[in-house]
Amino acid sequence: xxxxxxxxxxxxxxxxxxxxxxxxxxxxxxxxxxxxxxxxxxxxxxxxxxxxxxxxxxxxxxxxxxxxxxxxxxxxxxxxxxxxxxxxxxxxxxxxxxxxxxxxxxxxxxxxxxxxxxxxxxxxxxxxxxxxxxxxxxxxxxxxxxxxxxxxxxxxxxxxxxxxxxxxxxxxxxxxxxxxxxxxxxxxxxxxxxxxxxxxxxxxxxxxxxxxxxxxxxxxxxxxxxxxxxxxxxxxxxxxxxxxxxxxxxxxxxxxxxxxxxxxxxxxxxxxxxxxxxxxxxxxxxxxxxxxxxxxxxxxxxxxxxxxxxxxxxxxxxxxxxxxxxxxxxxxxxxxxxxxxxxxxxxxxxxxxxx
Numbered sequence: 001x002x003x004x005x006x007x008x009x010x011x012x013x014x015x016x017x018x019x020x021x022x023x024x025x026x027x028x029x030x031x032x033x034x035x036x037x038x039x040x041x042x043x044x045x046x047x048x049x050x051x052x053x054x055x056x057x058x059x060x061x062x063x064x065x066x067x068x069x070x071x072x073x074x075x076x077x078x079x080x081x082x083x084x085x086x087x088x089x090x091x092x093x094x095x096x097x098x099x100x101x102x103x104x105x106x107x108x109x110x111x112x113x114x115x116x117x118x119x120x121x122x123x124x125x126x127x128x129x130x131x132x133x134x135x136x137x138x139x140x141x142x143x144x145x146x147x148x149x150x151x152x153x154x155x156x157x158x159x160x161x162x163x164x165x166x167x168x169x170x171x172x173x174x175x176x177x178x179x180x181x182x183x184x185x186x187x188x189x190x191x192x193x194x195x196x197x198x199x200x201x202x203x204x205x206x207x208x209x210x211x212x213x214x215x216x217x218x219x220x221x222x223x224x225x226x227x228x229x230x231x232x233x234x235x236x237x238x239x240x241x242x243x244x245x246x247x248x249x250x251x252x253x254x255x256x257x258x259x260x261x262x263x264x265x266x267x268x269x270x271x272x273x274x275x276x277x278x279x280x281x282x283x284x285x286x287x288x289x290x291x292x293x294x295x296x297x298x299x300x301x302x303x304x305x306x307x308x309x310x311x312x313x314x315x316x317x318x319x320x321x322x323x324x325x326x327x328x329x330x331x332x333x334x335x336x337x338x339x340x341x342x343x344x345x346x347x348x349x350x351x352x353x354x355x
Contacts, residue, residue: 005338007294008177011237011330016229023225031204034221038228039187042172045231046154047165048189050196053219054203057151057173060186061089063217064147064169065123067188067198070095074122077144079108080304081315082127086149087303095122099304101312104263106274106322107134109314114142128153128163130298130324131179131241131269132262136166147171154179155238158266164189174223179237179269180230182223240329241270244336248273248325251340255347262322273327274298275343276318277350284323287349291342298324 023034035053043051054060070076072094078086080099090097098116103109106129113124124142126134127149133156139146146167150156153163154172164170169192172178174185188199205214230237245268252275262274277284281297288295299322302315325339 002292002338004292005294005326005331005335007296007324007326009326009328009330010176010181011328012181012226016226019225019229020222023222026221028221030220031218032221034224034228035219038219038224038231041228041231042187043189045234046162046170046189048170049191050189050193052188052196052199052203053224054186054188054199054217055219055223056184056217057149057171057175057178057186058085058089059203059215059217060171060173060188060199061086061125061147061149062092063199063202063215064171064188064190064195065089065093065095066202067195068123068145068147068168070122073120075118075120076123076125077108077113077116077121078125078303079127079129079315080302080309080312081106081299081318082129082149082303083299084303084306086125086127087306090125096120097303097307099307099309099312102129102314102318103135105132105134105265106130106262106318107132107265108139110135110138110142113139117142117144123147123168125149126167127151128156130262130274131156131271132264133158133163133266133268135265140166151175151178152271153269155234156267156269163269165191168192169195174227174230179271180227180234182227182230185219185223185227237329238269240331241327242268244327244331245270245273247336247340248275248327248343251343252347255344256351257347270327272298272324274322274324276321277323277347278321279350281319281321281323284346284350287346288323288325288342291338291345293326293339293342295323295325298322
């Protein structure tokens with residue numbers, strides 16, 4: 001019997017374990033020079049002038065909103081088809097979330113965003129969902145400040161520029177399943193020194209001459225060591241993900257399916273490989289489970305379901321039908337071949353029942 005293929009799996013090597021061991025042996029576990037090194041290398045990688053590390057992607061977004069002066073009474077536009085962490089960060093600063101529908105890439109639809117702008121709009125959060133770049137250039141033309149949520153999109157590019165370098169600020173996550181893994185961790189990047197200085201001031205409350213509410217959002221040197229080592233392999237990670245995505249694309253064609261593998265813009269990182277077979281996601285997930293392959297809904301529930309706002313047709317359809325398949329650098333060629341065969345079998349089963 002074949003060993004089940006999980007939806008996500010870490011790729012941690014001996015040199016990364018050694019990097020963390022050196023930090024432990026040094027006795028400097030908390031935020032220190034390791035975090036500073038990561039910030040410098042990361043900003044250079046993304047193509048921004050400045051970067052500030054945090055302890056999670058959510059805290060990075062929270063601080064980015066605060067650094068941009070967004071607070072009580074302001075409105076922030078964000079996609080409904082996204083995890084609740086994005087909504088949480090908006091609520092943390094007591095801004096009003098304004099949900100918008102998605103386009104064919106599962107990212108914010110600029111046309112729908114236009115209809116939701118008001119005099120109170122202070123930012124649009126452009127989430128590069130699943131590692132596919134959002135249409136940040138069209139969103140920028142709306143004259144609202146852009147915050148890029150790049151939790152899925154480290155390594156993704158649009159028109160020769162890295163995701164995270166287009167907006168007033170970009171935020172990243174180093175959670176265990178993300179493009180690079182540090183267990184937990186996040187980053188705020190910006191070309192504005194003021195934004196990054198404000199982020200650094202807010203991430204720690206100790207040793208200050210003045211008082212205001214600050215947070216314990218510091219990254220540890222242990223997390224920084226792991227993230228820095230993983231970052232050195234990012235190009236290889238992205239190449240592997242793109243190679244696997246190409247093989248999955250070919251398998252869909254072999255299945256004779258018109259299944260939408262998520263329309264694409266720019267050069268995705270392929271954090272997720274999302275398909276729509278035209279039937280209920282729960283059915284597709286069960287069919288892959290029979291093949292010992294873990295498939296999942298890529299977004300647990302749209303935000304407008306929680307907030308009980310008006311229906312969003314594209315988001316609702318994606319939630320009903322979109323399925324995420326395993327795609328990560330540690331997949332072996334044999335495992336990729338198994339997923340490809342399963343795509344063909346599942347596609348043919350669905351097609352056979354539809355004809």
